[in-house]
Amino acid sequence: xxxxxxxxxxxxxxxxxxxxxxAALPPEDLTVxxxxxxxxxxxxxxxxxxxxxxxxxxxGVANRRTGWGRDGETWSFLETTATLGGPTWFRLGxxxxxxxxxxxxxxxxxxxxxxxxxxxxxxxxIRARVLPMTDGEVRTVVVxxxxxxxxxxxxxxxxxxxxVRGFRFSGAxxxxxxPGVLEALRAxxxxxxxxxxxxxxxxxxxxxxxxxxTAEGRTVVAVSPFIAGKAIKGPAAKMARELxxxxxxxxxxxxxxxxxxxxxxxxxxxDVGLDLQKAGLRSLRTRxxxxxxxxxxxxxxxxxxxxAAIAQVEAS
Amino acid sequence: xxxxxxxxxxxxxxxxxxxxxxAALPPEDLTVxxxxxxxxxxxxxxxxxxxxxxxxxxxGVANRRTGWGRDGETWSFLETTATLGGPTWFRLGxxxxxxxxxxxxxxxxxxxxxxxxxxxxxxxxIRARVLPMTDGEVRTVVVxxxxxxxxxxxxxxxxxxxxVRGFRFSGAxxxxxxPGVLEALRAxxxxxxxxxxxxxxxxxxxxxxxxxxTAEGRTVVAVSPFIAGKAIKGPAAKMARELxxxxxxxxxxxxxxxxxxxxxxxxxxxDVGLDLQKAGLRSLRTRxxxxxxxxxxxxxxxxxxxxAAIAQVEAS
Numbered sequence: 155x156x157x158x159x160x161x162x163x164x165x166x167x168x169x170x171x172x173x174x175x176x177a178a179l180p181p182e183d184l185t186v187x188x189x190x191x192x193x194x195x196x197x198x199x200x201x202x203x204x205x206x207x208x209x210x211x212x213x214g215v216a217n218r219r220t221g222w223g224r225d226g227e228t229w230s231f232l233e234t235t236a237t238l239g240g241p242t243w244f245r246l247g248x249x250x251x252x253x254x255x256x257x258x259x260x261x262x263x264x265x266x267x268x269x270x271x272x273x274x275x276x277x278x279x280i281r282a283r284v285l286p287m288t289d290g291e292v293r294t295v296v297v298x299x300x301x302x303x304x305x306x307x308x309x310x311x312x313x314x315x316x317x318v319r320g321f322r323f324s325g326a327x328x329x330x331x332x333p334g335v336l337e338a339l340r341a342x343x344x345x346x347x348x349x350x351x352x353x354x355x356x357x358x359x360x361x362x363x364x365x366x367x368t369a370e371g372r373t374v375v376a377v378s379p380f381i382a383g384k385a386i387k388g389p390a391a392k393m394a395r396e397l398x399x400x401x402x403x404x405x406x407x408x409x410x411x412x413x414x415x416x417x418x419x420x421x422x423x424x425d426v427g428l429d430l431q432k433a434g435l436r437s438l439r440t441r442x443x444x445x446x447x448x449x450x451x452x453x454x455x456x457x458x459x460x461x462a463a464i465a466q467v468e469a470s
Numbered sequence: 471x472x473x474x475x476x477x478x479x480x481x482x483x484x485x486x487x488x489x490x491x492x493a494a495l496p497p498e499d500l501t502v503x504x505x506x507x508x509x510x511x512x513x514x515x516x517x518x519x520x521x522x523x524x525x526x527x528x529x530g531v532a533n534r535r536t537g538w539g540r541d542g543e544t545w546s547f548l549e550t551t552a553t554l555g556g557p558t559w560f561r562l563g564x565x566x567x568x569x570x571x572x573x574x575x576x577x578x579x580x581x582x583x584x585x586x587x588x589x590x591x592x593x594x595x596i597r598a599r600v601l602p603m604t605d606g607e608v609r610t611v612v613v614x615x616x617x618x619x620x621x622x623x624x625x626x627x628x629x630x631x632x633x634v635r636g637f638r639f640s641g642a643x644x645x646x647x648x649p650g651v652l653e654a655l656r657a658x659x660x661x662x663x664x665x666x667x668x669x670x671x672x673x674x675x676x677x678x679x680x681x682x683x684t685a686e687g688r689t690v691v692a693v694s695p696f697i698a699g700k701a702i703k704g705p706a707a708k709m710a711r712e713l714x715x716x717x718x719x720x721x722x723x724x725x726x727x728x729x730x731x732x733x734x735x736x737x738x739x740x741d742v743g744l745d746l747q748k749a750g751l752r753s754l755r756t757r758x759x760x761x762x763x764x765x766x767x768x769x770x771x772x773x774x775x776x777x778a779a780i781a782q783v784e785a786s
């Protein structure tokens with residue numbers, strides 16, 4: 155396929171599909187735009203959870219068991235931090251810290267996050283282009299029954315316990331897309347919304363206005379992160395309940411209304427192709443669970459074939 | 471002994487004697503003033519080599535084999551830094567990095583170095599008071615045949631290879647002693663200059679004018695870092711040669727002239743008690759090599775007995 159693809163991704167699920175897309179496509183045809191709304195400063199270090207998950211996954215050094223952090227990780231830093239009375243609620247591994255320290259240092263030297271990410275990707279042998287959604291600061295704020303809180307407070311410190319009422323993406327109104335983002339979107343034959351959490355992984359990216367408006371001009375397909383109403387990982391299903399959104403293909407179609415042309419959903423869900431068609435959406439019902447590298451690539455290829463067909467329809 | 475003691479210390483040799491003094495004295499009677507002239511910023515982290523050597527040694531977590539860093543250290547951070555193309559000339563262990571990260575974070579919160587050092591000492595169970603010489607920035611600059619360079623560049627990057635012409639302590643003229651330093655010196659019955667490098671460990675401390683002038687009013691004894699013309703560790707003997715200073719008891723006596731009342735030197739040196747006496751110095755010839763904790767404590771006790779005798783002489 156000589157399809158130019160832009161993938162929008164957040165954490166684990168998104169990173170898996172991105173890994174499959176990178177296996178299926180020539181590197182020059184894939185650009186990944188990653189959520190930075192979860193980024194935060196911890197112990198004076200800039201931590202970019204989603205960027206790092208994507209980068210570690212593409213580099214083949216992600217921890218497949220935990221879904222975050224690196225494989226072969228060691229924990230002396232965290233142990234010592236505990237001994238010294240420092241905060242340990244956010245689990246920083248020794249190898250992970252090296253990236254955070256180097257990145258923080260480069261950012262302090264006024265090197266933009268997109269350039270730092272390029273350097274890291276180069277060092278780790280990643281060939282596809284990975285871009286943060288912005289070099290500015292957009293921060294996901296979770297609006298809950300216990301007040302507003304930063305994403306990591308909600309996600310890690312409070313273990314997603316508060317009841318979610320909504321989200322704000324602080325700084326999104328002022329944020330410019332990172333260099334290369336709009337160019338990649340304009341050149342894209344297909345935009346893929348990866349099976350990441352729609353509210354806290356994909357929506358923050360789309361909250362950068364120029365990204366949303368430029369994506370609206372392209373062929374866009376999403377892979378639903380829900381399988382039979384459940385999320386493989388993370389709080390998406392709990393959030394759906396609390397936001398009174400159906401964790402179904404139709405729910406996802408409605409969530410991305412105005413942007414989406416096609417939806418890929420799992421074979422464990424009932425066939426709702428006709429419902430989706432009524433809502434103007436093409437759909438593909440298949441196995442979306444990715445347990446192995448082979449699963450990742452197979453799903454990626456199915457998504458590309460599905461998307462290419464829509465793009466041709468659109469283009470004709 | 472109910473002697474109030476202030477020890478001035480730099481790296482390894484100094485830390486060993488400080489450890490012995492801490493074993494020999496009630497904690498409330500010992501204050502250690504540590505050189506910060508070697509401190510530097512690496513990867514955006516504030517590294518304080520001498521403070522950390524003293525703190526790690528007192529806490530019993532120093533690496534006795536290398537003379538720097540911590541025992542039980544792991545190296546994932548450094549390995550990953552190398553993979554990411556970052557600098558590895560300064561060897562930061564994973565446990566060590568935790569301290570640097572926490573300290574850097576506290577300093578950025580405008581907490582003074584002396585307070586951060588107090589917090590670290592408390593967390594590591596150190597009972598004696600350890601103070602940086604200043605909360606300001608004094609930086610040792612090495613004047614060499616290849617130009618001036620920061621201490622760590624000379625010491626680590628260039629492995630002490632350039633020929634030394636002298637030293638500058640940048641910022642010393644403006645630096646105030648850290649809180650507690652002058653009070654401890656004024657209350658001290660005895661000031662001990664530990665067997666640290668005279669030029670780059672002790673002199674930077676004395677370059678803070680109020681420290682030198684206050685110490686001049688006290689009973690001061692030094693332990694020579696030279697044994698039969700050699701230093702146990704580090705570049706002191708090479709520096710002595712290049713500065714045309716005799717690495718002898720008499721050479722040390724002359725170096726600290728105007729400040730010193732007594733000198734402790736090694737039994738491997740010839741007995742120069744009479745020469746030192748002519749220079750107005752009392753002296754103690756003993757074994758100064760510290761291989762074990764027992765050595766450290768024995769030397770400390772000998773230094774204290776020797777110093778106490780001088781203090782009484784002075785006081786009478």
